[in-house]
Amino acid sequence: MRHPIRTVATWAVRFSIVAALAGCSAVASAPSAGEPRVIDITIDGYHFVPDHFTVRVGESVRFRITNPDTIGHELYLGTIEEQADRRIAGVPTPSEESAVTHFGYGIYLPARSGGEFSYMFSSENDLLIGCHLPGHWEEGMVATIDVEP
Ligand SMILES: [Cu+2]
Numbered sequence: 001m002r003h004p005i006r007t008v009a010t011w012a013v014r015f016s017i018v019a020a021l022a023g024c025s026a027v028a029s030a031p032s033a034g035e036p037r038v039i040d041i042t043i044d045g046y047h048f049v050p051d052h053f054t055v056r057v058g059e060s061v062r063f064r065i066t067n068p069d070t071i072g073h074e075l076y077l078g079t080i081e082e083q084a085d086r087r088i089a090g091v092p093t094p095s096e097e098s099a100v101t102h103f104g105y106g107i108y109l110p111a112r113s114g115g116e117f118s119y120m121f122s123s124e125n126d127l128l129i130g131c132h133l134p135g136h137w138e139e140g141m142v143a144t145i146d147v148e149p
Contacts, residue, residue, distance in 0.1 A: 036059075036060035036061055036062040036118055037055075037059060037060070037061050037062070038061075038062045038064055039053060039061055039062070039063050039064070040064050040065075040066070041063060041064070041065045041066070041075070041129075041143070042065075042066045042067075042068070043065070043066065043067045043068065043069050043073050043109070044069075045069065046131075046136055046139035046140060046141045047140065047141065048075070048129060048131075048141065048142070048143040050143070051142070051143040051144065052143060052144050052145075052146075053143065053144075053145045053146070054145075054146045054148060055121050055145060055146070055147055055148070056121070056147070056148050056149070057121055057122070057123065057124055057147055057148070057149055058120070058121065058122070059120070059121050060118060060119070060120045060121075061118065061119055061120075061121070062116055062117075062118045063075070063107075063116055063117055063118070063119065064114070064116045065107065065109060065114060065115055065116060066114040067109040067110070067111065067112065067113050067114060068112060069111060069112070070111050070112070071111050071133075072097060072108060072109060072110045072111055072133065073108075073109055073131045073133060073136065073141070074091065074106055074107065074108045074109070074131050074132065074133060075106050075107050075109075075117075075129050075130075075131065076104075076105070076106040076129065076130050076131070076132060077105040077106055077119055077127055077128075077129050077145075078105060078127060078128065078130075079125055079126075079127060079128070080128060083128050083130045083132075083137075083142075086130070086132045087130075087132055087137060090132075091132045091133055091134075097110060098110050100113055100114075100115040102115075102117060105117070105119060121145075121147050123147070124147050124148075124149055125147060126144070126145060126146055126147055127144075127145040127147065128142055128143065128144055128145065129142065129143040129145065130142045130143075
């Protein structure tokens with residue numbers, strides 16, 4: 001027979017997870033002064049959804065990412081040249097593959113996880129977000145960011 005207190009505790013945990021998920025899927029309202037714009041990205045196989053963004057020079061963006069996939073992925077923000085450099089250098093193995101890991105202007109997300117990072121677009125260079133785990137870029141795991149004046 002289940003202990004009633006344990007059952008209530010289990011339900012409370014489940015409810016808070018559902019509440020957290022509901023909060024994550026909420027559409028961001030217009031940011032007030034000083035708050036960065038929030039862009040939600042979901043990983044779907046070898047694709048970022050959405051895979052194209054438009055931002056303005058000087059805009060700060062908080063990227064909020066969900067990885068429901070059964071494998072880890074990274075989001076590496078940089079110019080096309082920086083993406084090429086990372087492809088050549090290869091992705092360093094995260095120090096802890098089971099943990100969300102921040103590196104430079106990017107983030108590694110283990111399977112079934114989520115995380116976020118912020119970036120301020122200070123120049124008009126168009127940027128890309130790429131995943132450089134072996135074979136992922138080649139499968140088209142890239143998103144494009146137009147930076148408008
Ligand atoms: Cu990937």
